[in-house]
Amino acid sequence: MAAVQSVVDRVGPTLLRLLHTPADCPAVGDVVIAEPDGGQLAAGDLVLGVATSAPSEAVALIEACAARQVAAVLLKAPLAGKAAIRRTARSTGIALVEVNTATSWAQLVWLLRTVLDAITDESDEREGDPVASDLFRLADAAAAVVDAPVTIEDTNSRVLAYSSRQDLTDPARVSTIMGRRIPDDVLTRFRSRGVFRELSRGHQTIFVPGQRDGTLPRLIVPIRMGGELLGSMWAVVTGPVSDERAAAFADAAPVVALHLLRRRTQVDADRRASAELLRGLLDGTVAARTAVTELGLAAEPHRVVVIDTEGGRGTSDGEALRLSLLERIAQGMGTRQVATELRGLLYAVVPDGEWPALREALADLPARGKIATLRVAAGGAFDVARLAVSRAQAEEALSLLRSGVVAGEVVSFGEAWPQLALHRAATVSTPARVGELGPLDSLREHDSAHGTEYVSTLYEWLRHPGDPRSAARALRIHPNTLRYRVRKLLELSSLDLDQPDVRLALVVQLVALRWN
Structure with missing residues (x-):
């Protein structure tokens, strides 16, 4: 994490000028591009007003950013210097940075990311964790060997480190650095060429020629240890590479593999610690203050989301889906993963404002179509101290999805209140033997003895009062047949x-009979 002043100083006065910074300005966590309404923002973001051109839009953006406690808003000159905009920045207590008019937004994003990674690199070294900094050094070393800019990526195509000289690349690489992973459309193109199939087979180096859209050639080396694929190195080259230089590039892979193994060990340890802390929070055995500090939860309402990946448990496809879910959950929610597994279910704690985006993302996962079932239920929004209540609500809503009482695959507790009310009423009615009262039992016996369907007919007739066509449609019979059954x-x-x-x-x- 870095101070806004430090980031601006490192970029330099040619491109950036700090117009206002409050005394309690949050530390910088990431760089994002926002629409005028603020979009999906998180505390500590550097927000680039790429689409902001009018003073009114800039004021709205600053106010939206202040509400989410972002670190600073960056606007181009002369817009940033307008009196109304500077006044809004001072009144809302948010840092305002002026960007040189001639500066390319894409280049600025890359430059800011480079500065933030360098600051993180220094912080890692001070804290005795050299893994991240070593990966960046290795990327620089590999780039010198192959004489081309290099990225080191994990098996999910996320960028772990990159070398200098990334400005000497193509738009696909710039997008990769900006988004910290290979964009989906670029991934599709490489996948169609069989690149990832070749990586999984363990070839020493893979050369991918340039493409018609301007994407430059790539030289790719798989990173393996003990037969397991840990990641890959990608170099953007101008054309075919000599065998000697390609071999030298590949020689760096075993060293990178050792560092990736160290990184995995560290990440796994952090994940286990976070998962244990989250379990305690959901059980109510860990103080909310401790959870907020250790897990990095913001002081705002959160929901517990429980996810059932039934049909994929214990399989490679199920594991791929679980990793995709964890990645979606972790996006935009701090540096620590706020998710854990309990009794075969995945539990996540997400800010209330992030739930709609997560819900939409869950419907479009790369591994989604490979398993039998995916069910997602969210509890209500509560402060951190009451997340155990949200968990209970999420579990109750999930039980309705599993039983088929609620249709679909995703539901929130608030949406399912009619079914929840009926289900609870049915649950209470069964021990009281409510169904034995009146003539309903005689109808059940008649259905059993004669193969009639009078009980289900009565149920739909009462569910659709005054609307026999809808009742008949639910039973898949003609309305006249429905009327005949009711008379009988x-x-x-x-x-x-x-x-x-x-x-x-x-x-x-009938509800007690049907739902129990």
């Missing part, structure tokens, strides 16, 4: 459906 069951049972209390009592009985 009334003759058998002597029920008086004109009495409101009779109808209400029958609804309670």
Whole structure:
């Protein structure tokens, strides 16, 4: 984490000028590009007003950013210097940075990311964790060997480190550095060429020619240890590489593999510690203050989301889906993963404002179509001290998804309240033997003895009062057939459906019978 002043100083006065900074300015965590309404922002972001051109838009952006406690807003000159904009920055207590008019936003994002990574590199060394800094040094060393800019990526195509000279590349590499992973459209192109299939087979080096869209050639080396693929190194080259230089590039892979193994060990240890702390928070055995400090949870309402990946447990496809879920959950929610597994289910704690985006992302996962079932239920939004309540709500909503009472694959506790109310009523009615009262039992016996469907007909008739067509549609019969059945069951049972209390009592009985 770095101070806004430190970041601006490192970039230099040619490109950036700090116009205002409050005394309690948050430390910088990431660089994001925002729309005028603020978009999805997190505390500590450096927000680039790329689409902001009018003073009113800039004021709205600053106010939206202040509400999310971002570190600073960056606007181009002369917009940033407008009196109304500077006044808004001072009144909302947010840092304001002026960007030189001639500066390319894409280049600025890359430059800011480089500065932040360098500061993180220095911080890692001070804290005795040289893994991250060593990966950047190795990327620089590999770049010198192959004479081309290099990235080191994990098996999910996320960028772990990159060399200098990334400005001497193509738009695909710039997008990769900006987004910290290979963009989906670029991934698709490389996948169609069989690049990832070749990586999985363990070839020493892979050369990918340039493409018609301007994407430059790539020289790729898989990073393996003990037969396991840990990641890969990608060099952006101008053309075919000599065998000697390609071999020298590949020679760096075993050294990188050792560092990736060290990184995995560290990440696994952090994940286990976070998971244990989160379990205690969900059980109510860990103080909320401790959880907020250790897990990096913001002081705002959160939801517990429980995810069931039934059908993929214990399989490679299920593991791929679990990793995709963890990646989606971790995006934009701090540096520590706020998710854990309990009894085969994945539990996540997400800010209330992030739930709609997470819900949408869960519907479009790369590994989604490979397993039998994915069910997601979210509890209500509470402060951190009451997340155990949100967990109980999420689990209850998940039980309705599993039983089929609620249709679909994703639901929140608030959306399912009608089914929850009926289900709870049915649960209480069963031990009280409510279903044995009145003539309902005689109808059940008649259905069993004669193969009729009078009970289900009565249920749909009461669910669709005054709408026989809808009731018939639910039963998949003709409306005339429905009317005939109702006449017959009334003759058998002597029920008086004109009495409101009779109808209400029958609804309670039928719900208890159907949902238990």
